Amino acid sequence: MLTAPPPMPPAYNSGDTAWLLAASAMVLLMTPGLAFFYGGMVRTRHILVMLKMSFWCLASVSLLWWAIGYTLAFGPDVGGVGLIGDMDHAFFRGIEINTLSGSIPTYVFGTFQMTFAIVTVALISGAIAGRATMRGWLWFSSAWLLLVYVPMAHWVFDKDGWIVDHLGALDFAGGLPVELNSGIAGLATAMVLRGRPDFKRIEERPNNIPLVVIGVALLWFGWFGFNAGSALKDQGTAAAALINTQLGAAGAMITWPLVEKWRTGKVTMLGVASASVAGMVAITPACGEVNTLGAVVTGLVAGFVCAFAVTLKFRIDVDDTLDVVGVHGAGGLVGLIMVGLMATARISGKEGLFYGGGVSLLWRQLVAIAAVAAYSFAVTWLIAKVVDKTVGFRTKEVYENTPGEETERAYDFSTAERLGALVRGKPVTDDDELVGRIKDLLRAREDAK
Structure with a gap:
């Protein structure tokens, strides 16, 4: 005999739920988009391993998030200090179909946050493209999720996290735990794995620019769910985040090509694609905190800064293969600082320096940046070092479609x-x-x- 499902509590909102269901699917699509984006940017012999590194995250992060990641990030705070959640909801224990997080079912909220975790872990793979073993990546990505991303998700996304609750910094959609974190982690991992012998001498030429553009298109589409979905409600803040995401990307696509034209005399499609990503990275923490003018300025600044930042790897001798540090690290940094400068009370309830708020918000943003960068670099470096010394992380040779590494071919020649x-x-x-x-x-x- 069929029984009726338990009734939803009065706080349940079907509009908010429907929007977050859609946003979750959009954000999940970003990881295959990232796989295409990275896959098209590397040499032909590396494309399959790049695809596998992203698709591994779709499986492993999902299961680890269900098992203990969600409860550590969003479970009741341990000790009231905002550092980590407890194990009350391990394996989603105690969560039913009518359990709510705000006005939406906790299952939906947990899935939405899961998609953030998946794409954040996958982002790091771009910094070590072509020189990491899959065996090492399996261990590294799992450990990094639990030891680095999950605590930061609690710090920023949970209402009791120390960055949002105790410090009072602002980060609307993940500039700290997603963008800055993945950029700094990419730096640490690239340093541990060391660079290719020829990375300064031989340009890493993309094998398939149309595949790169397809990847960017999927990322762009998903980013609307990423940023606007972070409002967790089908209301005005989501609308502001939506338009600001587009304006941020557009602004960066003006300044990056101008820098590229000035430096090299030409504008490349890869540069245009990277510019759009840089703009969306920068606007991520600011999309629900600034007005449309702030979004445009954020994009313009990010395009300019990131166009220069991607070349710093040659100066500091760190082989950040696909510019994770230069785009996500530098772009996230720009966006977080712009919140301290251009946040407006009409949007976020707090005012930045340029809107009469003084340095109160700006210094909080800087403290949050320093804390996240220091923790991410130190713990990521340690994880990568341990993995490299135990199971092996750095390949002896680059992938050459040899037995034991790749037995398939990306293209049939x-x-x-x-x-x-x-x-x-x-x-x-x-x-x-x-x-x-x-x-x-x-x-x-x-x-x-």
């Missing part, structure tokens, strides 16, 4: 290889119809001579 062998006079597969036709053409050409 078999026909082209057979044709090349034919031209060089080496044996080819006789039953290939195309090769057979070209053999006939070559014979006819010889006869004509």
Whole structure:
């Protein structure tokens, strides 16, 4: 006999729930988008491992989040100091279909936060593209989620977290635990794994620019759910975050290409794509704290700063392969500082320096930045070092489609290889119809001579 589901509490809001359901799906799509973005940017021989590193996060982070990640990030605060949650909700224990977080079911809220964790872990892979073993990545990504991301999620996203509750800093959608954190973690991991011998001499040329653009398009779409969904309500703040996300991306797409044109004499599609990401990274902490003017200024500043920041790796001799530090680290830093400068009471309830709030909010932002950067770098460096010394993190050689590393090919060049062998006079597969036709053409050409 069928029984009716338990009734929802009076605080339940169907509009808020519907919006967060959609936003969760949008943010989840960002991780496959990131896989395409990173996959198109690396050399052909590295594309499959980049895809696997992101897709591994879809599985491992989901399970770890369900098991203990959610409860440590959003469970009742331990000791009232805002550092970590307890284990009350391990394996989602005690959460029913009518359990609410605010006006939405906790299942939906937990899933939404899960998607943030997934993409944040995957972001780090870009800093070590082409020189990390999958075995090492499996261990590193799992440990990093629990030891670095989960505590920071509690600090910033939980109502009792020390950064939001005790310090009073503002971070609307994850500039600290997602953007700045992944950038600093990318720096630490890249330092542990050391650079490619030729990274200063040979440019890491993308293997597929259209794939990069597809990845950016998916990231862009998902970012609306990432930022506007962080309002957790289907109300005006979500609308502000939505338009500000677009304006932030647009602003960065003006200044980055201008810097690129000034420095190299040309504007590249890869630069334009990276600019849009830099703008959305920077506006992430600010999207629900600044007005539209603040969003445009944030994007303009981020595009300018990140266009220069991506070249610093050559000066400091750190092989940040796909510019995780230069885009997410520097972009997150810009956005967090802009909150302290341009937050407006009409949006966030607090005022930044430029709106009459003095330095009160700005110094809180700077303290939060310093704390997150220091913790992220120290713990990430330690995790990466332990993984490298135990199971092995750094590859002995770059991936070359060799047995034991890659047994698949991203692109099937078999026909082209057979044709090349034919031209060089080496044996080819006789039953290939195309090769057979070209053999006939070559014979006819010889006869004509």
